[in-house]
Amino acid sequence: MLTRSITPTLQRLAASFPVLAMTGPRQSGKTTLARHQFADKPYVSLEDPIERAFANEDPRGFLARFTQGAVFDEAQRWPDLFSHLQGMVDADRRPGRFILTGSQQFGLLAGVTQSLAGRVGMTRLLPLAASEIPAVADRQLSLDGLMLKGGYPALHTQPVEPADWFASYIATYVERDVRQVLNVQSLPTFQRFLRLCAGRTGQLLNISALASEAGITAHTAKSWLAVLESSDLIHLLPPYFRNFGKRLVKMPKLYFLDTGLACWLLGIRSEEVLALHPLRGALFENWVVSEFIKARYNQGQPSDLYFWRDNNGLEADLIFEQDNRLQMVEIKSGQTITSDTIRAGQRATRMAEDEALTPWLIYGGDESHERSGVKIFGWRDFPAAIL
Numbered sequence: 001m002l003t004r005s006i007t008p009t010l011q012r013l014a015a016s017f018p019v020l021a022m023t024g025p026r027q028s029g030k031t032t033l034a035r036h037q038f039a040d041k042p043y044v045s046l047e048d049p050i051e052r053a054f055a056n057e058d059p060r061g062f063l064a065r066f067t068q069g070a071v072f073d074e075a076q077r078w079p080d081l082f083s084h085l086q087g088m089v090d091a092d093r094r095p096g097r098f099i100l101t102g103s104q105q106f107g108l109l110a111g112v113t114q115s116l117a118g119r120v121g122m123t124r125l126l127p128l129a130a131s132e133i134p135a136v137a138d139r140q141l142s143l144d145g146l147m148l149k150g151g152y153p154a155l156h157t158q159p160v161e162p163a164d165w166f167a168s169y170i171a172t173y174v175e176r177d178v179r180q181v182l183n184v185q186s187l188p189t190f191q192r193f194l195r196l197c198a199g200r201t202g203q204l205l206n207i208s209a210l211a212s213e214a215g216i217t218a219h220t221a222k223s224w225l226a227v228l229e230s231s232d233l234i235h236l237l238p239p240y241f242r243n244f245g246k247r248l249v250k251m252p253k254l255y256f257l258d259t260g261l262a263c264w265l266l267g268i269r270s271e272e273v274l275a276l277h278p279l280r281g282a283l284f285e286n287w288v289v290s291e292f293i294k295a296r297y298n299q300g301q302p303s304d305l306y307f308w309r310d311n312n313g314l315e316a317d318l319i320f321e322q323d324n325r326l327q328m329v330e331i332k333s334g335q336t337i338t339s340d341t342i343r344a345g346q347r348a349t350r351m352a353e354d355e356a357l358t359p360w361l362i363y364g365g366d367e368s369h370e371r372s373g374v375k376i377f378g379w380r381d382f383p384a385a386i387l
Contacts, residue, residue: 002153004033005132006125009300011037013121014096018089021075021100021112024125025232025257026173029153030101033125034071038099042070046077059084069097076108082115089119103177103231121300126232127151127258129294131383143364143379144271144280147287150260151294166264170194174233181227189215193224197234197254198265202282202289204251204309205236232257235293240306240319249309257294259287284333285317288362288382292318292329295386314347328359335365337376345374360385 010033014020022030035043042065046052055062055078063084075081085098100120102108112120128151135141135156141149149155149162152169174194175187184190193214200210211221228234236252256262262283268274274283289305296303309315318329330345341361349356361376368381377385 001032001036002029002128002132002134002157004029004125005129005295005298006033006123006300007037009123009298013123013300014038014099016095017119017121018093018095019085019098019100019112019116019120020096020123021102021108021116021120022123022125023102023108023232025127026103026177027152027154027169028125028127028232030125031073032153034073034099034101038071038096041068041099042066043073044070045073046081047074052078055081063088066098069094069099071099071101073101074103075100076102076111079111082111086115086119089116109230123300124232124297126290126294126297128153128156129291129298129383130380136380139380142271143284144274147259147283148263148268148271148274150258150263152258152260155260162260163264163269166261169261170264174231177231178224178227182224184224190224193221194228195265197225197228198256198262199279200254201256201262201279202285203253204249205254206251233261235290235303237289237305237307237318240308240316249311253307255286255289257290259283259290262286281333284364284379285331288329288331288379289318291383292320292386295383322357325357326355327357330359330361332361332363334363337361337363337365337367337371342372342374345376346372 010020022034024030044051046055059080072081089097100108112122130136130146133141133146133151133156136146152165154160155162155165175190178184178190179187193216196210196214207221208218211218214221225234225236229236233256235255235257237255238252239249263274266279268277274280292305293303296305304320306319307315307317308319316328317331320327328349332341332344334341341363345359345361349359359374361374362379362382363376364379366378366380368378369376
């Protein structure tokens, strides 16, 4: 059982709310974590047709078995559960009584907000962060190996090749689940769309151009992107828009929440290919951004991350607010710090002037130090700085 950074957040919310809900992508470890952290509660999978049939035919009899609480896995499979739980928790507000897991795009979030508002603590569990992977701490995994493998727990606990696992994951979960929601008629078109998204990782998202290249309408592309985002497979990073004037880029940037999945979609199957791939820099930036997002979600916070780029080319790869000031982050995949790299970190603060904290520079090397007014973090060290 891998140690998950979200555990203190789960314990805190379970001590405050009668219902705790955990969403996230398929195979991110929701079921394993819920069963481990709440081992004293009965576990029920609502994907089990027998349990689901019992629940639909006799909901009172079904729930009578769990008056002291339970873990309901894939809770969205029984939509009536949420309204039944509302009555149960209103009658007995003991904290941490019911644990729900599921996927947002299948109605878990809608059911929670409609019936359990004010009664539920919400969490999101993404694939493993670097700080949760033992092979990173033990220095057994290189940066390219980590980006290629990604963070899905099965790839770090089972003897399976990433290429084999991702092929199965795409076919078994992504294509099946997304097609169920979107009623996709042409699977090859959707597969092409996924690969085109991977090719745009770390780039400004021009939906019209993406749709045209995929052979679909812009409306369809927006719909597909929305489902991929609610499935926690991609993240659309918005531009920062406060205080810096109006001459700014308004399109979001597209990132995958797992670099291993992005690598697989791009056809990258080995560290040797990744090391020379033209998108390696974008994939490193993708990995850094996803680490920040995971850290925020593990702490029970919204992502609240942004980027900045104006029409004159001034940019910051990542911006977030801290202590009413702005933290600028520059991301470089190279293993060597040069004077140009330092200047890039310094430029990131110019737009914010007195609002900016000391800029961060995260790069693909190993050393961490401060130089010329820039805090430099090697890729192994920076995850600890954001926890």
